[in-house]
Structures are given as structure tokens and as C-alpha cells.
Amino acid sequence: MCGIIAYIGSRRVTPVLLNGLRHLEYRGYDSAGIAVLDGEQLQLYREVGPVAGLDRAVPKDLGGNVGIAHTRWATHGGVTRANAHPHLDSTGRIAVVHNGIIENATELRARLEREGVEFRSETDTEVIPHLIRTFYDGRPLEALRDALRLVSGTYGVAVLFADHPDQFFVARNGSPLVIGLGEGETLVGSDPQAIVSFTRRVIFLNDGEVANITREGVVTSLLDGAIFAPAVEQLDEDWIVEDKGDFEHFMLKEIFEQSQSIHRCMRGRLVASEGNAKLGGLDLSPRDLLYYKRVEILACGTSYHAGLVGAMAIERLAHVPAAAHVASEFRYRNPVIGPDSLYFAVSQSGETADTLGAVSEVQVKGGEVFGIVNVVGSSIARTCGRGTYVHSGPELAVASTKAFTSQVSALLLFSLLMARTRHLSPHDGKAFLDALLRIPRQVESYLQDPGPLDEVASIVSRARYTLFLGRGFNYPVSLEGALKLKEVAYLPCEAYPAGEMKHGPIAMMEEGTPVVVIVQDDSVKDKTISNVRECQARGARIIAIHTQGDHEAAACGDISIAVPRTLEYLTPLLTVLPLQLLTYKAGVLLGRDIDRPRNLAKSVTVE
Numbered sequence: 001m002c003g004i005i006a007y008i009g010s011r012r013v014t015p016v017l018l019n020g021l022r023h024l025e026y027r028g029y030d031s032a033g034i035a036v037l038d039g040e041q042l043q044l045y046r047e048v049g050p051v052a053g054l055d056r057a058v059p060k061d062l063g064g065n066v067g068i069a070h071t072r073w074a075t076h077g078g079v080t081r082a083n084a085h086p087h088l089d090s091t092g093r094i095a096v097v098h099n100g101i102i103e104n105a106t107e108l109r110a111r112l113e114r115e116g117v118e119f120r121s122e123t124d125t126e127v128i129p130h131l132i133r134t135f136y137d138g139r140p141l142e143a144l145r146d147a148l149r150l151v152s153g154t155y156g157v158a159v160l161f162a163d164h165p166d167q168f169f170v171a172r173n174g175s176p177l178v179i180g181l182g183e184g185e186t187l188v189g190s191d192p193q194a195i196v197s198f199t200r201r202v203i204f205l206n207d208g209e210v211a212n213i214t215r216e217g218v219v220t221s222l223l224d225g226a227i228f229a230p231a232v233e234q235l236d237e238d239w240i241v242e243d244k245g246d247f248e249h250f251m252l253k254e255i256f257e258q259s260q261s262i263h264r265c266m267r268g269r270l271v272a273s274e275g276n277a278k279l280g281g282l283d284l285s286p287r288d289l290l291y292y293k294r295v296e297i298l299a300c301g302t303s304y305h306a307g308l309v310g311a312m313a314i315e316r317l318a319h320v321p322a323a324a325h326v327a328s329e330f331r332y333r334n335p336v337i338g339p340d341s342l343y344f345a346v347s348q349s350g351e352t353a354d355t356l357g358a359v360s361e362v363q364v365k366g367g368e369v370f371g372i373v374n375v376v377g378s379s380i381a382r383t384c385g386r387g388t389y390v391h392s393g394p395e396l397a398v399a400s401t402k403a404f405t406s407q408v409s410a411l412l413l414f415s416l417l418m419a420r421t422r423h424l425s426p427h428d429g430k431a432f433l434d435a436l437l438r439i440p441r442q443v444e445s446y447l448q449d450p451g452p453l454d455e456v457a458s459i460v461s462r463a464r465y466t467l468f469l470g471r472g473f474n475y476p477v478s479l480e481g482a483l484k485l486k487e488v489a490y491l492p493c494e495a496y497p498a499g500e501m502k503h504g505p506i507a508m509m510e511e512g513t514p515v516v517v518i519v520q521d522d523s524v525k526d527k528t529i530s531n532v533r534e535c536q537a538r539g540a541r542i543i544a545i546h547t548q549g550d551h552e553a554a555a556c557g558d559i560s561i562a563v564p565r566t567l568e569y570l571t572p573l574l575t576v577l578p579l580q581l582l583t584y585k586a587g588v589l590l591g592r593d594i595d596r597p598r599n600l601a602k603s604v605t606v607e
């Protein structure tokens, strides 16, 4: 969602900015723009649609060595060129790009309009350059601080002053910004992806911090003016600049990467001799773990589905009550925070605003939250302080695939750890670990021969409605399957616990309605098969995702897709694969924009 890239140095700035915007495209956006300083003249270009369109609009010989750029994901005001960033003050000499939402924009706008300011866009953002102008007396940093003190809401902003071509300014409150320190050049990105090809020496800005950026480096201060020395970090090798390789889309590449990403998540975390796991980042001793009486998992979207699987595993394996919560609901229901509950915040990007909000709510009430995130150094990772990185590597398709299986893997390792502090024997722990260790190979073998998914994709893409069913560990997987199909193929569908289907969605069944059922050879198989029969009796066409070698389950599908056999707890790591591929294939059939589905954003940094 929404991206910022800004640069000052000796290179020609336009290609740097356009290239940076391309690296941010995966986050999802609807328009893009740049402002560069050529001499003391601000040059502004904005376009609706892809960065490629902006690239065509920008003159090839545009000079200048300093500039700011943005991909917008509209929150206030339609998707138009006038609303695209950067926004200027009335004199056209202050340019601002902004990620986030200014919550008191209406009030500030009314006040500025009373003072005679004419607005040129419908955005909340435009109040910022105008406010800066009202405070500007030749001292840019002071004017920015004064303006931001009046603003409430979330922002990551970059500001360029035509009067000060040797510097620019950034500030953060709730929307991430990372500063990259190069040799004689400095960059700022809303995401390390935009700057990692230039430098790995970075400073993550925190909320309430402002930075004055020059080509020599950065001076960081607080909104009240106090200067401080920031921590300089080194981005690790997870942040390789990615390309699609031989794959046509990032989504497909990421689906196929799952054997490696699951392996990476487990690497160094298994203690085979004790049938146990170790998650160093949690920094919890067995005695600490014994203390917790409940586990609560906070997440959104796909991460919430991973959380549902995790909660079930923790409860079943460790016999500790556990539940997953939709973060945006949890945050606002004034939750009771148990002193002996352990909270996890699960997020791929580590920037999900709803989850971050839920984290603060737990912390305000004295609870302890641990992050399960992919992006190293992200806001959730830093706010929680302790947690586990899932090490999926960069996930660039908007629709999450490999992050899901890594999150599930991390939660499974935690459930083992928790279970070993209680009743689980070393012998049973080892059996669990052995099965887990086999998963990467099983993922690989399934993906080599995924079954008749082209046929399923063709059926589903023509259907008026598709129903996904599962029970137990595979109910969250069916939710994930339906979510993917909506996100990428825009097809009407829903997921239900198989046993709940008769309480409503059964009314949707008619001749040929596709029903994708996950029917594994597990403790709920017979019950699931009965639910399949109920659908079949009403004309549904059954697509059964069954365990390899389970002929009874295979026979209940009009179309059957086999996944390798594993322990019941671990089945989601395999059953999700055909659902991810089904979505991919349906999306391709329907000509969808696979890696950047409409309206969606990768890193949802607004509430």
C-alpha cells in the first residue's frame, strides 16, 4: 500500500525514483508521481495507473539530483491525477508525498481555506504543504515540525523545498520509513525493497522522529527539536533484490518457493535429540512458558488464517487454550488482557496498521506481545521487541502464499515448544519433528504433479458461486482458499466449516455448483464425507482435496486432487497448495492482474 522513495546524491534522480517506484509496485497502488528539483525549480509529474505510464510522461532529459516520489493508494478522494502525490503549497515551492491518513484534515482544511488557501485536490495530504507554508520563514525543518505538531493521524512524509535544493526532509508517525546511507548519496524508502539495491546501511525511523537528509547523511531529531544519534543497522541478505526468474508471475514463483521458505523457517530451530523446537527470538525459558495459561493470536487476512491453524495446533498439541482474533475487531472491543496470556501478532509485512493497533492495545493494558513477522526491522517486530521472524524472503505478489505456510510453520514450532513444557513426550515430539522435516520434500513432490487443476480452474472461473469446505485444521485452509480466489480472480465464493454448511449455504447448491472440499484422512474425515454427500444430493460438483492413497475420500470427488500424507496438524501446509494454484490458474484464465489485483495492497498501513 502506498510507497515513498526519495533520493539526494550525484546520480540523475529521475531514473532512481522511477526505478524505486517500480520496486514498490508490488504493494498495490492506483497512481504515481514524482517531484524533482532541477536547479531551484520544482518539476512535478503525476499519472493515474501504473508507474510505466508515469515513466512515459516524464521527459527523458529531466535533470536534477534530488527528488521525492510516491505510489498512492487512495484513502481520501478519488483516483485522479489531481489527487496523486506529490502535493504542492500555493506557491509551488514546497512538495510533499505522504503515506497514511491525516485524521483532522477536514478541520485543518477549513481553517486554511478561511485563511484564503485554495486547495487543488480532495486529499487529506494537501493540508501538509499548505500548513508548512504558513510556518515557513526560510527555516524548512522548523516549519515542518510546526506543521506536523498540528496534524493528527498517521504519516510517513517526504518534503522537498525549492529554496533548499541540497536537502530534503522526512518524518514518521505510524507509516514506516527507512533511510539508506550510501557513499555520497542518501535515500529514503517506505520499504527497504526500494533502496536495497543502493545500500544495506539503514536507519529505521521511529514514530515522532524527523530527519534532515543530505547527500552526506542524516540528522535525526524529535518533533520537539531534540537531536539524537540514530541506530544504524545492516539489512540482512533476506533483502535480495528479487526478479521473477523463469516464472511468469511472482505469485507462481512464490508458490513454488514454499519448499525452501518452509525449510528456512525451520532451519536452526529444531532440537532433534529432545524432540523439541527452539525459538531464540522469543527469549522464553521453559519455566516462562509454563506460566502462560492462554495464547491469543492477533492478525488480519491470510495471517489470521495462519493464526487459526496455529491456535488449533497450540490447543491440541499443548493443551493450552488458544484463539485467533481479527485484529481490527480485537482492538476496538476493549479486550480483557489476561496477565497470564501470551499474545502473538502475526503479519507478513510487520506494518499492518490494524495489527499494530491491537499490539498497542495489549501493551497499554500490560500484556506481553510477541511478533511473528516476515519483514525484518518492521514496525510490529520493533514494537513487540521479541518474536520470531518467519524468513519467507521478500513476498512480492500482493496475494500472500509463502508467508502463510511460513507463519503456520512458525506457529507449529511454537506449539511443539509449548507442548514439550507440558505433557508431550520426547518420543512424540520427535515424531512431530520428523513429519515436519518431511514437509519441504512433500511440497516439492506435490508441486511437480499437482493434479487436474486446469480443469478445476475452468469450472470455478465459469461458476456463479463456489463454496470451500473444511473441518478442523482445514477449515482455516478453506477460508484461505476462498480469500485467495476473491483477491486474485475476483470470483464470488465463500468458505464454511463443512458441518456448518447445512445451516445456510446449502441453499446455494444447485446442479453443478462447484464445492471444493478438503477431506483429509484425519479425525474428522467421516464427518466431512457426510457433508460432501449432503452437497452431492443437491447437485453440487465436488472437488476433493484428499490424502494420497485414500481411495474412499478420492472417490467422493467428481474431481480428486491428492496431496501427500502427513500428520493431521501439518496438513494445512500441503492442502493449501492446490488452493493457491487453483486461484493462480483461474486468475490467468480470466486475464487478471495476478501480482497486483485491483484495490488491494500488500502492506495495509491504514486502518
Ligand code: GLU
Pocket: 001, 002, 003, 071, 072, 073, 074, 075, 076, 077, 083, 098, 099, 100, 101, 102, 123, 124, 125
Ligand atoms: N491519504 C492519502 C491520500 O488519499 C495518502 C494515501 C496513501 O497512503 O497512499 O492521498
